[in-house]
Amino acid sequence: MSQAExxxxxxxxxxGPAGLAAGIYTGRGGLxxxxxxxxxxxGQVNTIDRVENYPGVxxxxxxxxxxxxxxxxxxxxxxxxxxxxxxxxxTTDELLTVNCTSENYSAxxxxxxxGASHRPLGVPGEGRLTGRGVSYCxxxxxxxxxxxxxxxxxxxxxxxxxxxxxxxxxxxxxLIHRRDSLRAEKIQQDRLFAADNIEVLWDCAVEEVLGNNExxxxxxxxxxxxxxxxxxxxxxxVFIGLIPNSTFLKGVVEMDDFGFIKTDTRMRTINPRIxxxxxxxxxxxxxxxxxxxxxxxxxxxxxxxLDTVTPDRQYVKS
Amino acid sequence: MSQAExxxxxxxxxxGPAGLAAGIYTGRGGLxxxxxxxxxxxGQVNTIDRVENYPGVxxxxxxxxxxxxxxxxxxxxxxxxxxxxxxxxxTTDELLTVNCTSENYSAxxxxxxxGASHRPLGVPGEGRLTGRGVSYCxxxxxxxxxxxxxxxxxxxxxxxxxxxxxxxxxxxxxLIHRRDSLRAEKIQQDRLFAADNIEVLWDCAVEEVLGNNExxxxxxxxxxxxxxxxxxxxxxxVFIGLIPNSTFLKGVVEMDDFGFIKTDTRMRTINPRIxxxxxxxxxxxxxxxxxxxxxxxxxxxxxxxLDTVTPDRQYVKS
Numbered sequence: 001m002s003q004a005e006x007x008x009x010x011x012x013x014x015x016g017p018a019g020l021a022a023g024i025y026t027g028r029g030g031l032x033x034x035x036x037x038x039x040x041x042x043g044q045v046n047t048i049d050r051v052e053n054y055p056g057v058x059x060x061x062x063x064x065x066x067x068x069x070x071x072x073x074x075x076x077x078x079x080x081x082x083x084x085x086x087x088x089x090x091t092t093d094e095l096l097t098v099n100c101t102s103e104n105y106s107a108x109x110x111x112x113x114x115g116a117s118h119r120p121l122g123v124p125g126e127g128r129l130t131g132r133g134v135s136y137c138x139x140x141x142x143x144x145x146x147x148x149x150x151x152x153x154x155x156x157x158x159x160x161x162x163x164x165x166x167x168x169x170x171x172x173x174x175l176i177h178r179r180d181s182l183r184a185e186k187i188q189q190d191r192l193f194a195a196d197n198i199e200v201l202w203d204c205a206v207e208e209v210l211g212n213n214e215x216x217x218x219x220x221x222x223x224x225x226x227x228x229x230x231x232x233x234x235x236x237x238v239f240i241g242l243i244p245n246s247t248f249l250k251g252v253v254e255m256d257d258f259g260f261i262k263t264d265t266r267m268r269t270i271n272p273r274i275x276x277x278x279x280x281x282x283x284x285x286x287x288x289x290x291x292x293x294x295x296x297x298x299x300x301x302x303x304x305x306l307d308t309v310t311p312d313r314q315y316v317k318s
Numbered sequence: 319m320s321q322a323e324x325x326x327x328x329x330x331x332x333x334g335p336a337g338l339a340a341g342i343y344t345g346r347g348g349l350x351x352x353x354x355x356x357x358x359x360x361g362q363v364n365t366i367d368r369v370e371n372y373p374g375v376x377x378x379x380x381x382x383x384x385x386x387x388x389x390x391x392x393x394x395x396x397x398x399x400x401x402x403x404x405x406x407x408x409t410t411d412e413l414l415t416v417n418c419t420s421e422n423y424s425a426x427x428x429x430x431x432x433g434a435s436h437r438p439l440g441v442p443g444e445g446r447l448t449g450r451g452v453s454y455c456x457x458x459x460x461x462x463x464x465x466x467x468x469x470x471x472x473x474x475x476x477x478x479x480x481x482x483x484x485x486x487x488x489x490x491x492x493l494i495h496r497r498d499s500l501r502a503e504k505i506q507q508d509r510l511f512a513a514d515n516i517e518v519l520w521d522c523a524v525e526e527v528l529g530n531n532e533x534x535x536x537x538x539x540x541x542x543x544x545x546x547x548x549x550x551x552x553x554x555x556v557f558i559g560l561i562p563n564s565t566f567l568k569g570v571v572e573m574d575d576f577g578f579i580k581t582d583t584r585m586r587t588i589n590p591r592i593x594x595x596x597x598x599x600x601x602x603x604x605x606x607x608x609x610x611x612x613x614x615x616x617x618x619x620x621x622x623x624l625d626t627v628t629p630d631r632q633y634v635k636s
Contacts, residue, residue: 017373020373021373021607024371024373025371025457025605028371028460028461029457029460029483029486029487030483030486030487052391053342053343053346053391054374055335055338055339055342055387055388055391055610055613055614056372056374056375056384056387056388056391056606056610057374057375057387058387058390058391066374069373069374069375069376070373070374072376073370073371073373073374073376077461139343139347139618142346142347143346143395161622161625164625165347165348165621165625168347168348169347169348188625191625263583264583264601265581265582265583265599265600265601266601281583282583283582283583283584285614285615285618285619287343287614287618288374289339289610289611289613289614290611290614290615290618291611292373292374292607292610292611293607293608293609293610293611293612293614293615294611295373295607296373296603296605296607296608296611297603297608297611300457300603300605300608301603303457303483304479307479307482307483307506307509
């Protein structure tokens, strides 16, 4: 089939909650949508052991089960996941071309919903115990550690804020930082030092995460003295950076210094044919519920753009 | 208890999906939150017969059931609904006072999540058959009318857009408008007239919605000739206006001409202590999933504001 014969209404990149929500809405709205994912979809949700803060879903169920329901909903409206990896986007005023590993797609619009990846520490035990005491999101998992002692790793804004957040929920927090000072803002540090259940291990690094089925402790090394020690915690929260999966849009849309895509409240980017939703977006709260909301907002606005307005009058630059 | 002894972290106004999602997140995050609703919560969701487009929830279940789950989740994290009606907000730099019918509340922040109401036609049968063929949301309910003939009432942008949207899903659409011209933009009208399954009844008004348990037709009157007629449709979609429940914030936050509250992508308003989420917000896509996303985003940013930043450096005016 030639390009002109097969122009899709929208190509959705990423099959996590944002992409699947957009699949449900664009499919249900009668659009011709292609949903691309390198894996089987679900994204980071697949790593969540118990979801208890997604509104409307109780029990709690696992992330894999929740993602599976969303995938089936999207399929039921005609939008199934196509396995492919996006390499590059080519744009003209009239059309987008999405170049992938297996195939190229022509489309009127694109939704970037390929998420972000947490930078891992890269130490033994971390991968194996992710979702079993190792977490990259205090808002998601903090409540599972009530009355317990947890470690937070990092020294930037996120690490300090999340340590303060956790201190209200858990018994005790130990912040582990490689250096002897924090990069977080002063007011954030004040909050940290004011909390009487937070202590800081300066100049220290985690060498190994201990435990069989659940985290039972951390092997620590003091980087100045070389002294080893062990910290008995049941949880480790790692906040050493987040990497948006936005490389394929570099130079095409506006991003912040970290590569997160800038949008307005309608999920529109600076390119009138490109929308962004979920963790890939600047200012995303990085929750399943917010990714879903973003995906729906994007789908509704893609629909509206295709139906009503000329593309060049859309985006209000922030 | 004196005011100074009882300053809540946040007062959430409205117990629909946006307010309940915020209740879940603020409660789970250890904040002292008060959730106010005039009724038992759920909001417009209670009027939905079958929810099939809320990601992660299948079956489909009724709106009442879905709202009930969200309410129980919020309660499980310590945030139950308090029955009260907000009358007025008083603000100082340090504090908000929320004046209600039964009580006054002092709080550091406020989340406006009191939604919007669809303006009804006000004709016999309309109320009784709402959710049984009478709808105020094509995106929500259009898919239930596949292969059927439906009416759309109104002549503005929403009515014309929703008619075009429905024309891709249903068999046939009849647009009913009181006047002999439409208020929608030309490009929208072009789309409408280009669709071969949309017809327009000019100068006509609906006098009554017919049907016992489901809509079976409409009693129509031509306003110029006075001639009565009957239209056999199984659905009626009404788009004659939406009224945000934002009166209590008039003069306190920035609103558009219709009273919808302006926010940035973090749900912050021009007042650093006041956030808005859901249908009450300008540019809301007015879906359960987007209200939930908004509520969570607001909760996360309220949390962050209380923890880290001085209120006067928050809002980026659009």
